[in-house]
Amino acid sequence: MFYSGFNCLLVLNQENLFFEPHKRGLMKTPLKESSAANIVLAEIQPDLGPLTTPTKPKEIAQGEPWTPTANLKMLISAVSPEIRNRDQKRGLFDNRNGLPEAKDCLHEHLSGDEYEKSQPSRKEKSLGLLCHKFLARYPKYPNPAVNNDICLDEVAEELNVERRRIYDIVNVLESLHMVSRLAKNRYTWHGRHNLNKTLGTLKSVGEENKYAEQIMMIKKKDYEQEFDFSKSYALDDHVIKSNPGPNGHPDMCFVELPGMEFRAASVNSRKDKSLRVMSQKFVMLFLVSTPQIVSLEIAAKILIGEDHVEDLDKSKFKTKIRRLYDIANVLSSLDLIKKVHVTEERGRKPAFKWTGPEISPNSHGLSPVTPLAPSDLEGRRSSKENCAKNLFSTRGKPNFTRHPSLIKLVKSIESDRRKINSAPSSPIKTNKADSSQNPAPFPSKMDQLAAICKMQLEEQSSEPRRKVKVQLARSGHCKPVAPLDIPVNAELELTAPSLMQPLGVVPLIPSSLSSAVPVILPQAPSGPSYAIYLQPAQAQTISPPQGLSPTVCLTPPSTAMRSKDSTDAPSEKVITECTKSGVATRPGGVLPGPEKQGAKNQDREPAGERGSKRASMLQDSGSKKKFKEDLKGLENVPATLFPSGYLIPLTQCSSLGAESVLSSKENSGTLSPNHRIYSSPITGVIPVTTSELAAVNFPSFHVTPLKLMVSPTSMAAVPVGNSPALASSHPIPIQNPSSAIVNFTLQHLGLISPSVQVSTSPGPGSVPMSPRIEAVNVAPENTGPQQGRATRYDSPVLGQNQPNGQSVTASGAQQPVPVTPKGSQLVTESFFRTPGGPPKPVGSSCMDFDGASKTVGTLFVPQRKLEVSTEDVH
DNA sequence: ACCTCCCGCCATGCT
DNA sequence: AGCATGGCGGGAGGT
Numbered sequence: 065m066f067y068s069g070f071n072c073l074l075v076l077n078q079e080n081l082f083f084e085p086h087k088r089g090l091m092k093t094p095l096k097e098s099s100a101a102n103i104v105l106a107e108i109q110p111d112l113g114p115l116t117t118p119t120k121p122k123e124i125a126q127g128e129p130w131t132p133t134a135n136l137k138m139l140i141s142a143v144s145p146e147i148r149n150r151d152q153k154r155g156l157f158d159n160r161n162g163l164p165e166a167k168d169c170l171h172e173h174l175s176g177d178e179y180e181k182s183q184p185s186r187k188e189k190s191l192g193l194l195c196h197k198f199l200a201r202y203p204k205y206p207n208p209a210v211n212n213d214i215c216l217d218e219v220a221e222e223l224n225v226e227r228r229r230i231y232d233i234v235n236v237l238e239s240l241h242m243v244s245r246l247a248k249n250r251y252t253w254h255g256r257h258n259l260n261k262t263l264g265t266l267k268s269v270g271e272e273n274k275y276a277e278q279i280m281m282i283k284k285k286d287y288e289q290e291f292d293f294s295k296s297y298a299l300d301d302h303v304i305k306s307n308p309g310p311n312g313h314p315d316m317c318f319v320e321l322p323g324m325e326f327r328a329a330s331v332n333s334r335k336d337k338s339l340r341v342m343s344q345k346f347v348m349l350f351l352v353s354t355p356q357i358v359s360l361e362i363a364a365k366i367l368i369g370e371d372h373v374e375d376l377d378k379s380k381f382k383t384k385i386r387r388l389y390d391i392a393n394v395l396s397s398l399d400l401i402k403k404v405h406v407t408e409e410r411g412r413k414p415a416f417k418w419t420g421p422e423i424s425p426n427s428h429g430l431s432p433v434t435p436l437a438p439s440d441l442e443g444r445r446s447s448k449e450n451c452a453k454n455l456f457s458t459r460g461k462p463n464f465t466r467h468p469s470l471i472k473l474v475k476s477i478e479s480d481r482r483k484i485n486s487a488p489s490s491p492i493k494t495n496k497a498d499s500s501q502n503p504a505p506f507p508s509k510m511d512q513l514a515a516i517c518k519m520q521l522e523e524q525s526s527e528p529r530r531k532v533k534v535q536l537a538r539s540g541h542c543k544p545v546a547p548l549d550i551p552v553n554a555e556l557e558l559t560a561p562s563l564m565q566p567l568g569v570v571p572l573i574p575s576s577l578s579s580a581v582p583v584i585l586p587q588a589p590s591g592p593s594y595a596i597y598l599q600p601a602q603a604q605t606i607s608p609p610q611g612l613s614p615t616v617c618l619t620p621p622s623t624a625m626r627s628k629d630s631t632d633a634p635s636e637k638v639i640t641e642c643t644k645s646g647v648a649t650r651p652g653g654v655l656p657g658p659e660k661q662g663a664k665n666q667d668r669e670p671a672g673e674r675g676s677k678r679a680s681m682l683q684d685s686g687s688k689k690k691f692k693e694d695l696k697g698l699e700n701v702p703a704t705l706f707p708s709g710y711l712i713p714l715t716q717c718s719s720l721g722a723e724s725v726l727s728s729k730e731n732s733g734t735l736s737p738n739h740r741i742y743s744s745p746i747t748g749v750i751p752v753t754t755s756e757l758a759a760v761n762f763p764s765f766h767v768t769p770l771k772l773m774v775s776p777t778s779m780a781a782v783p784v785g786n787s788p789a790l791a792s793s794h795p796i797p798i799q800n801p802s803s804a805i806v807n808f809t810l811q812h813l814g815l816i817s818p819s820v821q822v823s824t825s826p827g828p829g830s831v832p833m834s835p836r837i838e839a840v841n842v843a844p845e846n847t848g849p850q851q852g853r854a855t856r857y858d859s860p861v862l863g864q865n866q867p868n869g870q871s872v873t874a875s876g877a878q879q880p881v882p883v884t885p886k887g888s889q890l891v892t893e894s895f896f897r898t899p900g901g902p903p904k905p906v907g908s909s910c911m912d913f914d915g916a917s918k919t920v921g922t923l924f925v926p927q928r929k930l931e932v933s934t935e936d937v938h
Numbered sequence: 939a940c941c942t943c944c945c946g947c948c949a950t951g952c953t
Numbered sequence: 954a955g956c957a958t959g960g961c962g963g964g965a966g967g968t
Contacts, residue, residue, distance in 0.1 A: 186966050
């Protein structure tokens with residue numbers, strides 16, 4: 065079973081070590097630490113050597129040989145022992161080892177066989193590995209104050225790859241706003257500062273585009289096709305069509321972040337091009353789907369425009385798949401997704417599971433709030449609106465940026481909408497209410513309210529957040545917002561979402577407008593401060609089951625095992641995480657042993673579930689079925705998983721805000737627990753969690769009880785340190801409630817051993833876990849990768865990005881960057897930049913208001929944890 | 939045999 | 954025209 069992936073893993077681990085941003089920063093420079101490096105290199109080379117393509121050896125060989133590359137090598141070398149072993153196993157080691165300097169020459173000197181051996185294996189040249197190397201060069205959370213320019217040529221040279229490959233990586237990173245183009249050949253590294261925001265926006269856009277529905281429809285179709293059901297096609301098509309963008313397919317608009325707009329005019333021309341857009345859409349699919357697992361097939365169909373699934377021409381489909389693999393590799397390197405397999409009636413299909421931070425739908429990627437809540441809606445809306453606002457059509461060629469007038473238009477339109485729509489009344493949130501009630505005109509009021517709420521929350525939670533926010537803003541390139549714009553934006557953010565109807569809304573962005581519509585995200589750096597309330601009614605109403613896969617198994621978990629499975633399996637058939645996946649995809653590369661186990665378990669289950677599924681499915685055709693399932697899920701969920709949701713008092717909430725964030729990572733995902741629960745209890749809850757948990761937690765937990773032991777203290781401690789929010793004030797309390805409940809529940813259920821503590825906090829994202837993991841010191845080989853992974857990413861910033869921007873703290877810590885708020889606190893964050901021109905103030909967004917607005921949310925205990933715990937138990 | 943996805947041709951569009 | 958980008962899909966390595 066030796067997986068080539070193993071290599072990757074090792075590499076990754078090594079990289080992880082390097083990963084600390086700070087260090088990296090140093091590293092990246094070309095260096096000339098050669099002497100030392102050289103030595104190391106010799107050892108390392110095997111790995112690196114492979115990278116150089118035969119064709120290009122010259123580049124590397126000659127000159128400055130080891131500088132930049134050397135650094136990487138050095139880093140890698142650290143891990144060298146492992147690598148060496150690996151190489152030895154392969155037999156490669158010898159060859160390369162001896163000839164560090166001469167890789168170039170190797171092929172010449174070596175015989176065919178030898179040459180072949182010497183050549184880097186395909187895996188060694190994989191985009192994922194390359195991406196890891198690329199990422200290793202830059203800090204996760206770069207100091208904005210520092211020059212973070214990236215010269216593509218240099219990078220390509222240093223990494224010994226064709227520039228074409230670098231484009232692939234950069235394009236994906238660009239889609240996440242982790243880099244932005246400065247000019248030809250030059251990009252600016254932003255790291256993960258904007259990641260949450262971006263993800264939040266993407267989620268909002270994805271929701272607006274009804275991707276969840278599309279996924280469901282596709283699944284349904286597939287399922288029906290299997291059975292020759294032709295019934296629901298019409299519906300499906302309908303849905304899909306409605307969503308599709310301009311060309312009949314969901315189309316594209318490139319979502320931009322304020323401050324992250326393409327600066328180079330040239331860039332704009334291709335904004336709408338596929339890789340970037342595909343990447344965003346792909347990410348959206350994860351964020352929107354409940355299980356957060358997306359199969360390539362479905363993703364490809366949606367990206368192509370599944371309206372014509374039937375006509376799909378194979379070549380197009382294949383091409384799409386190829387592209388998705390490229391994207392997936394990069395995303396995997398970012399630890400945002402990991403490869404898994406979904407077992408369906410038809411068989412096993414490659415899929416990817418979201419392992420990144422969970423994000424609230426709000427444009428404020430930060431807020432932990434549940435998606436369903438009105439706030440979510442608002443967020444969506446805002447994002448959507450933003451999209452609409454920013455129109456820029458890329459499509460044809462257009463380059464341009466949104467015209468100010470357009471923005472104003474949009475705003476006015478939005479305000480009108482608000483007026484028209486009455487805000488949902490959720491008691492909760494003043495925010496909402498405010499937003500909804502107070503139209504644009506009162507932005508200031510809104511802000512105030514939000515501010516107040518925030519303040520209150522913050523008081524409880526902690527100040528760190530602010531810092532965070534500030535930092536974020538900075539990172540966001542906040543600029544002072546124009547007075548006019550600000551108010552409007554604020555309103556939009558707050559109110560708009562509420563107004564918008566998630567499902568009902570058709571993609572605002574008309575295809576005609578342009579493929580690329582920049583979306584302005586309100587950046588709410590802070591997410592922490594939201595109070596979360598649960599409004600079941602709303603939640604239910606609002607979101608239909610998204611992630612449900614048609615195939616999802618409904619079977620109720622009878623036994624403990626079942627329950628475990630149920631959590632996972634139900635929603636998505638069976639998801640098998642590939643250990644190997646690490647190879648190809650592998651950000652974390654390897655899955656920890658635990659995950660594997662989990663996978664096995666899952667596999668088993670599927671059969672049974674499948675049967676049940678089918679039966680149920682047969683009975684009802686698609687949608688009905690789903691609904692039923694959902695209902696069942698709802699029923700079941702509480703029963704089985706019961707801890708699905710909690711209402712959290714504000715006080716708690718306040719802390720929760722932060723905490724939720726923590727949990728959000730795992731849980732939150734896009735959807736907060738409630739969302740999942742309500743929408744599709746079964747699928748949502750169970751499936752998603754499991755895998756994620758496994759992925760994230762497993763390593764540590766999996767290892768042993770020790771991990772499990774994670775002990776509350778550790779948990780509490782960790783979060784605090786890591787997540788800003790937690791750290792802020794009530795770390796313990798916050799977690800306690802939910803975690804305690806969860807634990808209790810789990811224990812009751814027998815899912816976890818008493819000793820084990822589940823923390824709410826852990827998010828899907830590896831991040832949160834990492835700290836713990838590190839502390840624990842767990843993982844053996846298998847885990848190692850993840851650990852490394854976690855470590856690497858996390859280490860830079862403990863709080864890291866996580867999910868709600870919590871990372872802030874971490875970032876703050878890491879980065880020396882001065883946090884001083886620019887302009888208005890948050891405001892600065894959002895604004896448009898026209899290419900070439902200075903950024904304009906877009907919205908207001910900024911604010912914390914986001915958070916405030918979001919006040920309403922439900923905290924649910926992460927079921928995932930449950931699953932996880934289960935696995936752990938196993 | 940299928941899954942992945944590297945590789946690099948060549949179109950596109952800016953300079 | 955030259956160069957930077959990046960779409961695209963053949964075809965090969967891996968499993």
